[in-house]
Amino acid sequence: xxxxxxITERSRLRRLHQRxxxxxxTINGILDAQPQCSVGYVIDGKPYVTPSLxxxxxxxxxxxxxxxxxxxxxxxxxxxxxxxxxxxxxxxARSGMHHSVNTRSVMLFGKAFKVEDPEEKRAKLAxxxxxxxxxxxxxxxxxxxxxxxxxxxxxxEIAEGAAKIRTGGPNDEExxxxxxxxxxxxxxxxxxxxxxxxxxxxxxxxxPDHVGALKIG
Amino acid sequence: xxxxxxITERSRLRRLHQRxxxxxxTINGILDAQPQCSVGYVIDGKPYVTPSLxxxxxxxxxxxxxxxxxxxxxxxxxxxxxxxxxxxxxxxARSGMHHSVNTRSVMLFGKAFKVEDPEEKRAKLAxxxxxxxxxxxxxxxxxxxxxxxxxxxxxxEIAEGAAKIRTGGPNDEExxxxxxxxxxxxxxxxxxxxxxxxxxxxxxxxxPDHVGALKIG
Numbered sequence: 001x002x003x004x005x006x007i008t009e010r011s012r013l014r015r016l017h018q019r020x021x022x023x024x025x026t027i028n029g030i031l032d033a034q035p036q037c038s039v040g041y042v043i044d045g046k047p048y049v050t051p052s053l054x055x056x057x058x059x060x061x062x063x064x065x066x067x068x069x070x071x072x073x074x075x076x077x078x079x080x081x082x083x084x085x086x087x088x089x090x091x092x093a094r095s096g097m098h099h100s101v102n103t104r105s106v107m108l109f110g111k112a113f114k115v116e117d118p119e120e121k122r123a124k125l126a127x128x129x130x131x132x133x134x135x136x137x138x139x140x141x142x143x144x145x146x147x148x149x150x151x152x153x154x155x156x157e158i159a160e161g162a163a164k165i166r167t168g169g170p171n172d173e174e175x176x177x178x179x180x181x182x183x184x185x186x187x188x189x190x191x192x193x194x195x196x197x198x199x200x201x202x203x204x205x206x207x208p209d210h211v212g213a214l215k216i217g
Numbered sequence: 218x219x220x221x222x223x224i225t226e227r228s229r230l231r232r233l234h235q236r237x238x239x240x241x242x243t244i245n246g247i248l249d250a251q252p253q254c255s256v257g258y259v260i261d262g263k264p265y266v267t268p269s270l271x272x273x274x275x276x277x278x279x280x281x282x283x284x285x286x287x288x289x290x291x292x293x294x295x296x297x298x299x300x301x302x303x304x305x306x307x308x309x310a311r312s313g314m315h316h317s318v319n320t321r322s323v324m325l326f327g328k329a330f331k332v333e334d335p336e337e338k339r340a341k342l343a344x345x346x347x348x349x350x351x352x353x354x355x356x357x358x359x360x361x362x363x364x365x366x367x368x369x370x371x372x373x374e375i376a377e378g379a380a381k382i383r384t385g386g387p388n389d390e391e392x393x394x395x396x397x398x399x400x401x402x403x404x405x406x407x408x409x410x411x412x413x414x415x416x417x418x419x420x421x422x423x424x425p426d427h428v429g430a431l432k433i434g
Contacts, residue, residue, distance in 0.1 A: 007368060010260075010263070010265070029289075036299055036302065036304050038255035038266050038268075039266075040255075040257040040259075040264035040266035040298075041264050042259050042262060042263065042264045042271070043227075045259060045296075046259065046296045046298075046326070047257035047258050047259045047264055047265075047296060047297060047298045048226070048227070048257060048298050048324075049255050049256075049257035049266075049298045049300040049324065050267050050300070050324070051255075051300055051320065051322045053318065053333055079262075079263045079264060080264060081257075081263075081264045081265050081266045082254055082266070083267070083268055083422050084254070084267040085268035087253050090349065090431065092350070092428065094357060094358050095357050095358040095359075095360060095361075095364065096339050096343070096346055096354055096360045096364070097360050097364035097367075097368070101270065101418065103256035103268065105268045105357070107265075107266065107298070108266070108334070109263070115358055122427060125313055126313070129316060130241060132307065133309070136309070137313055139398060140310075140311060140312050141311050141312040141393050141396055142312075143312060143313045143314050144312075144314070146240065147312065147313070147314035151312075151314070168409060169413070169415045169416070170415055172417075176358050177417050178382070178419075179358055179419075180419050180421075180422050181356060181357060181358065182414065182418060182422050182423065182424050182425055182428065183414075183415040183417070183418055184413050184414040184415045184424075184428070185412065185413045185415075186409060186410070186412050186413075186414050186420070186428060186431050187408060187409070187410030187411070187412075188406065188408070188409060188410070188433070189407075189408045189410060189414065190405060190406075190408070191405070191406045191407070191408035192403060192404070192405060193306075193396065193403070193404030193405065193406060194403045194404070195363075195380065195401050195402065195403050195404075196386070196401050196403075196404065197399065197400075197401040197403045198386045198387055198400040198402075199386070200394050200400070201399060201401070202391075202395075202396075202397050204397075205397050205398065205399050206399065207399050207401075208399055211399065211401070211403060214307065215404050216405070
């Protein structure tokens with residue numbers, strides 16, 4: 001059975017007629033579809049939004065960066081808002097007012113925590129890499145202890161937030177359907193191109209299947 | 218000659234070895250390539266990030282929403298951070314540590330202002346629509362005064378911020394180039410699909426050329 005997040009004042013922030021989704025399956029589906037995310041945080045009362053990549057493990061999302069990064073150090077133990085947004089298409093209506101976009105988005109709110117234990121951190125980073133390219137992490141040169149130390153992994157419980165989804169064609173005003181104006185949807189998708197091998201790959205090293213497994217959007 | 222934004226403490230927030238770009242041509246190029254944006258703001262000391270669409274006019278960016286939206290009302294006259302981020306590919310290195318993504322991103326900081334004059338607002342919305350679909354706005358049922366009233370247009374001067382760009386293949390440690398590990402880049406692009414006409418389009422209404430003009434990413 002799908003469980004739901006609580007509906008809080010901030011999780012129902014957006015226009016009421018654009019109903020939010022609070023069930024975990026919907027939220028998880030969007031998080032799993034798109035690693036690209038925006039992490040919002042506050043320094044000296046002012047807003048900052050840093051693009052990052054997230055990955056989900058159960059009821060938590062994680063992201064990483066340099067241990068030396070001011071952004072990462074500020075997010076640690078701080079309130080953050082993580083947003084993931086996927087653009088699925090432009091909706092062309094018969095009036096400017098009813099133009100829209102088809103999107104799937106999630107906003108999550110919570111306090112970020114730092115993954116302290118080096119082996120737990122390594123396991124999280126392995127899950128991040130393997131989530132995009134199954135099995136790749138184990139095929140790599142093992143991360144040096146210093147690499148792990150230089151990397152900060154932050155996590156946040158998926159406990160407060162909401163998804164928003166728009167699909168389908170334009171919703172015009174009834175009278176406007178009589179107008180000779182072209183309306184419709186221009187779909188937008190993420191295209192994964194043919195992999196480009198590094199020119200310093202050793203001879204005879206073939207591209208592993210996991211490289212072609214990437215699927216986002 | 219290309220002018221540059223001032224380098225401030227917050228605009229050089231990100232890791233120093235990933236050099237920021239402050240010239241306006243680079244920043245404008247990224248803003249013009251991708252309308253999808255994330256708007257960060259602060260309510261009661263806590264961060265919020267709302268996905269939106271931006272468009273640029275000279276040295277300003279604009280975005281819009283419902284006049285009734287709590288988000289829009291909070292951003293008005295408030296400090297905001299707008300981020301645009303385009304994912305161009307995944308960089309697969311020989312160690313987990315050196316995996317990366319090719320991206321183009323912009324962070325902008327400033328105070329949002331509200332476009333008050335209805336005719337100025339209408340002109341801005343026309344620029345937004347026409348920026349994606351040249352000439353479309355004039356082909357539409359004219360927005361009712363009530364539509365314009367129900368829409369809030371916010372703007373921000375492009376005065377403080379930075380772009381960040383990563384391109385190319387992996388940068389591995391010299392010793393790791395001897396390892397028999399496949400490295401390379403998996404390119405990611407935005408694909409615009411074939412337009413889907415609304416089923417209630419009137420007979421004989423042909424798809425205008427501007428529908429096929431959309432180009433983002």
